[in-house]
Amino acid sequence: MLMNNAGVTRDSLLFRMTETDWDTVMTVHLKGAFLMSQAAQAHLVAQKYGKIVNVSSVSALGNRGQANYSAAKMGVQGLTRTLALELGAFGVNVRAIAPSFVVTEMTDATAARLKLDVEEFRRVGAENNPVKRVGFPEDIAAATMFLASDEASYITGQTLYVDGGATIG
Template identity: 75%
Template structure:
């Protein structure tokens, strides 16, 4: 099923992991795709691998206003428009509160919250003019609170508030805004977390699976499936929602 023929999807933080899987899913269903990542060479490599009719890789810092504006302008110019935005870019700077630096706090807030705000604001200019658009933000089960992630948890709950508010503001202009909150997903980020706490990544995954009702951990494709549903016209009456994709675990 080609749900995204004649659509242009922008996915941030898409050089690897969940973002790359999401970009690939859009491409497989007919979309032209813009892969945005801080690492332009990695973004270009991922874009080339998608098999889309048209795909470009763009290097951009989503927390920088000028960088975001330039990226969206380039998408419209090179791919002929913009219809879907997935705010996936993210970083972690985990630590307990008494060890967390102000820089750790600011970095996570800048990428997750400021980035989603700036990208959404830039994209909505195109979406409002054409009376059509889909925005899907990436939250996390950590929004519900998680030890050592005061910055990340706060940012991810903020994403949910941003999602709800933008759905109210942009809905009258034909724009749906929703969010997906992944649980434990096998990515480089979760592997890095395992190593940080002194656990082998495979052991870390097994422990997470044992605590998950469906008895497995998630894969990037699990999130890509949810994101592409919310970005499709099949979800045209879904707005302001956060879909937890966590195997029933939450935290």
């Protein structure tokens, strides 16, 4: 089983974003997932069984100040679909999970960068979905465990949005 979960942010509006900011985010998120999947697939195909779970984000659908991050995360979804097509016949399932606001050091750092109180930032994040709460790492872990399990053996090429319903509106 492989989980591609490396991530960084280099948020900036397009007119201020540097090529280095673009390249850093693309390299960590998209190239990293590609290289790790390429290395793992040899072993997974040889054993005719395996799971790859890629981490995308609801930001793949577009997010102000995150052209690099959004493009990389949508690229992860395209990579997921393509690898599912290529590896499915060899018993390898490939899926992606796309969280929304999850309480992490990265979202706390975003609050600090925006000069917002962390608790207020979380409260506003909670208001942006039907369940009226932010996500926690345990929410993402539970969905990932399902996607990595044999109970999900008929699911491949899909992206599961774990977002408290934020993308249904």
